[in-house]
Amino acid sequence: MDQTSTFEKITRGILIVLVLLFFLFPIFWILLMSFQNNDQILRIPPSIAFEPTLQNYTALLTGKLETAAGDLDIAFMRNLGNSLLLSTCAVLLSLALGVPAAYAFARFKFRLGENIAFTLLSFRFAPPLLVLLPLSLYFKQLGLTDTYVGLIWVYQLICLPLILWIVRGYFEDISPDIENAYRIAGHSWWRAFSRIAIPLARPGIAAAALLAFIFAWNNFIFALILASASKQPVTVGALAFVTASGIQYGQIAAAIVLSVTPTLLLALYAQRYLVEGLSLGAVKG
Amino acid sequence: MALSDSVRSNMTLAAKSSPQTSAAARRWSMRRALPYLLSLPALLVCIGILIPFFTAAYYSLMRFRLNLPMMKGFIWFDNYISFLSDAAFWNTMSISLTYAFVTVTVELAFGLGIALLLVRPTRLNNAVSIMLLLPLMTAPALAALMWKLMTNPNFGILSYFVSLLGFDDFRWASDPRTALLTVVLVDVWVYTPFIMILLLAGLRSLPKQPFEAAALDGVPRSFVFFRITLPMLMPYIITATLFRLLDSIQQFDIVYSMTQGGPGDRLMVFQVQAYLEFFQYTNVGRSAALMIVLWAITYALSNLFIKHWLKLRERAHGPA
Numbered sequence: 001m002d003q004t005s006t007f008e009k010i011t012r013g014i015l016i017v018l019v020l021l022f023f024l025f026p027i028f029w030i031l032l033m034s035f036q037n038n039d040q041i042l043r044i045p046p047s048i049a050f051e052p053t054l055q056n057y058t059a060l061l062t063g064k065l066e067t068a069a070g071d072l073d074i075a076f077m078r079n080l081g082n083s084l085l086l087s088t089c090a091v092l093l094s095l096a097l098g099v100p101a102a103y104a105f106a107r108f109k110f111r112l113g114e115n116i117a118f119t120l121l122s123f124r125f126a127p128p129l130l131v132l133l134p135l136s137l138y139f140k141q142l143g144l145t146d147t148y149v150g151l152i153w154v155y156q157l158i159c160l161p162l163i164l165w166i167v168r169g170y171f172e173d174i175s176p177d178i179e180n181a182y183r184i185a186g187h188s189w190w191r192a193f194s195r196i197a198i199p200l201a202r203p204g205i206a207a208a209a210l211l212a213f214i215f216a217w218n219n220f221i222f223a224l225i226l227a228s229a230s231k232q233p234v235t236v237g238a239l240a241f242v243t244a245s246g247i248q249y250g251q252i253a254a255a256i257v258l259s260v261t262p263t264l265l266l267a268l269y270a271q272r273y274l275v276e277g278l279s280l281g282a283v284k285g
Numbered sequence: 286m287a288l289s290d291s292v293r294s295n296m297t298l299a300a301k302s303s304p305q306t307s308a309a310a311r312r313w314s315m316r317r318a319l320p321y322l323l324s325l326p327a328l329l330v331c332i333g334i335l336i337p338f339f340t341a342a343y344y345s346l347m348r349f350r351l352n353l354p355m356m357k358g359f360i361w362f363d364n365y366i367s368f369l370s371d372a373a374f375w376n377t378m379s380i381s382l383t384y385a386f387v388t389v390t391v392e393l394a395f396g397l398g399i400a401l402l403l404v405r406p407t408r409l410n411n412a413v414s415i416m417l418l419l420p421l422m423t424a425p426a427l428a429a430l431m432w433k434l435m436t437n438p439n440f441g442i443l444s445y446f447v448s449l450l451g452f453d454d455f456r457w458a459s460d461p462r463t464a465l466l467t468v469v470l471v472d473v474w475v476y477t478p479f480i481m482i483l484l485l486a487g488l489r490s491l492p493k494q495p496f497e498a499a500a501l502d503g504v505p506r507s508f509v510f511f512r513i514t515l516p517m518l519m520p521y522i523i524t525a526t527l528f529r530l531l532d533s534i535q536q537f538d539i540v541y542s543m544t545q546g547g548p549g550d551r552l553m554v555f556q557v558q559a560y561l562e563f564f565q566y567t568n569v570g571r572s573a574a575l576m577i578v579l580w581a582i583t584y585a586l587s588n589l590f591i592k593h594w595l596k597l598r599e600r601a602h603g604p605a
Contacts, residue, residue: 012402016413019399023420026474029442030431042440097326104323113324118591119331125531125587126338129556130576133563134340153333160330189319218424220538221556235426239542242430249434256430260423267422271415274422278482 027260033253041249056254065248074245075229076255079237083259085148086223086233087216090155091209097156098163099205103197105164106171107179117168120161131157132225139226146228154222159212166211166277170204171197207277210270214263234259345574351567364574373550373558377575381554384465385534388472393526395473396480403481404488414485421478425471429542432471433458458544461551468552471539476532480525487521488514520593527590531583555579 033041035052059065060076105113123131135154136145144150178200179192187195198205220235227233229240238255245251267274348360368374399417403410420428435443436457447455458467491514499509515522537556540546546557553561555575562572 015402016409019402020413020416023417023474023478026428026431026435027419027423029435033434044440044445046440046442046445097330100323101325101327104320108320110320112328113320116324116327116331119335120327121591122584122587123334123338125583125590127535127556127576127579127583129537129559129563130341130573130580131334131337133559133569133572133576134337134344137569138337138340156330157334160327164327189316214422218422218426220424220426220542224541225560235424235538238427238430242433249437249440252430253434256427256434259427263422263424264419267418268415271418274418275414275482275486278479 027264030253030256033250034257036250036253038247038250053250056250057258059251060254060258065245065251074241074251076234076237076241076258078230079232079234079241080258082231082237083217083233083235084262086151086155087213089148089152090159090216091213093152094156094159094163094212095205095209098160098208099167099198100193102164102167103171103193105168107176117164120164123157124161128157128221129225132222136225145226146231148231151223151227151231154226155216155219158215158219158222162212162215163205163208166208167201167204170201174200203273203276206270207273210266210273211277214266217263341573341576344569345577347570349568349570349573351569360570364570365578367571368574368578373553374575376550377553377555377558380465380552381534381536381579384469384472384536384540384552384554385530387465387469388476388533388536389526389529391469391473392477392480392529393522395477396525397484397522399477399481400484400488403485406489414481417478417481420474421476421482423475425475425538426542428475429468429471429539432467432474433543436467459548461548464544464548464551468536468540468543471543472533472536475539476529480529483525483528484518484521487518491517520596523593524590527586527593531586531590534582534586535579 032048032050034056035054036050037053037055040050060074063074063077065074101116104110105117132154139145139150142150144153174197179196182192182196183189217233218235219233223231223233223236227236229237232240234255238252238259241255242252345364346359346361348356348358348363350356403414423431432443435441438444438454438456438459441457444455444457456463458464495513495517496509499513535556536554537560540552540554540557541560544552546553546561556579559572559575559579562568562575
């Protein structure tokens with residue numbers, strides 16, 4: 001493998017460029033569009049040389065869209081706030097509920113634990129609508145439709161299984177000997193868990209939390225069904241925005257850029273954890 | 286390890302309970318209750334999933350339309366039986382299976398190719414594999430909107446490129462002939478990196494010796510690839526394939542954002558069809574029956590997947 005020919009090096013180089021082009025060009029192009037006005041966007045042939053404008057972003061930030069037909073209110077910043085609120089709360093709740101359960105699954109072998117783990121695992125692959133449609137009827141009866149509490153609760157369906165399975169794998173990889181020694185020294189179970197087990201499993205918990213946050217942020221179908229405009233996250237809000245604003249392509253591009261930036265920055269910042277979480281979550285459990 | 290774990294905890298239990306003091310007994314029962322207490326929230330979430338699931342199964346056996354509450358009644362398997370002679374159902378079935386098969390095949394081929402391209406852990410290769418995380422971390426619904434902007438017939442950059450190649454009036458997702466191609470393209474853009482990451486992790490974890498031995502003997506590279514790399518990578522390939530297959534047959538976000546199942550019924554995959562049955566035609570019974578059919582398909586596939594996964598877990602964590 002080491003004595004690669006120049007021909008092979010060049011081929012590899014070209015292939016890598018092509019791969020990068022395919023996967024990064026859409027992001028790059030939408031970013032450019034978000035700094036263009038409609039005249040520049042509609043120009044044929046398209047050109048990379050243009051005078052950038054911030055008008056799309058100011059329109060989104062101020063919530064006022066000037067169109068030929070008059071001013072249009074856009075609640076996009078509200079969607080962004082909703083996404084942040086929903087994803088953060090969902091992940092925090094999931095961590096509080098999931099980490100102790102993952103610890104129980106890893107350290108104590110008990111029938112119920114296996115059953116729960118398997119139910120969650122098999123529903124990880126069930127169609128979300130199967131659960132969501134009856135749930136939407138129940139939510140109406142319970143008065144949980146279109147509430148943050150209801151949404152955060154439903155988001156546990158995404159976050160909790162992820163956290164359970166990834167963190168459980170980490171706890172299993174840590175030898176229980178240290179905790180046992182600590183317990184024998186007279187400390188309570190809780191102290192052994194919080195002082196020894198959690199710090200040792202911190203990378204796994206971080207990976208799981210990040211992945212859970214990104215998946216919660218990127219979720220579309222839950223909020224589409226259970227939330228109305230005022231509670232919708234960006235994924236649903238952006239689609240509604242496209243339908244409402246029609247031809248304001250610059251603003252649509254800017255809205256997409258604002259919506260994907262948080263997860264993309266997180267992904268770049270935490271890429272090591274992320275790759276680990278993804279491959280662990282999928283391969284090892 | 287799991288076995289030795291339980292043996293060890295049994296041993297500590299035995300050691301704890303042998304002095305017959307009441308304090309020890311209390312600690313012992315506390316220790317027995319602890320795992321159940323800790324997993325209670327997870328149990329509640331399980332119940333929160335199972336109740337709607339059984340409700341859906343029940344609804345699927347009913348004539349249940351929200352706009353016609355008087356008609357509500359138990360009809361056994363009539364919803365399912367009506368599917369058999371329903372062209373729309375078979376259209377849904379065929380488009381969902383086609384979508385899943387095409388996306389997973391293309392993504393597997395690309396993912397494996399890119400993983401092989403980046404297998405050596407050089408700084409450049411690692412940087413490239415990190416950049417490829419970006420599409421995967423983009424919300425699929427938003428990715429579909431990005432591609433919608435790029436394939437807009439008036440100004441879309443891809444429409445422009447295609448027109449340079451001589452295809453005038455190429456209408457992407459709005460043309461029934463190219464709609465599937467367009468959503469597959471978005472799916473491939475989003476999910477190829479997922480397969481790439483799994484396979485790259487797999488490739489890098491393979492033992493070095495067989496490859497060194499093959500290089501020493503001057504074995505041709507095609508032989509190395511087909512007889513050493515591919516068989517050793519197979520567990521990862523199967524995992525990635527099943528994982529994607531399960532997601533892909535349930536695709537909703539990309540299709541719904543792009544075309545809402547259109548043009549016509551060209552992209553009426555299972556979940557989009559069920560969503561429209563429920564919210565447009567308020568036919569709860571039919572929608573639920575449709576979801577149960579999809580669930581049965583995914584259940585069969587996921588059983589395969591879980592069995593395989595457990596085998597891998599065993600290898601990673603020791604025998605259970």
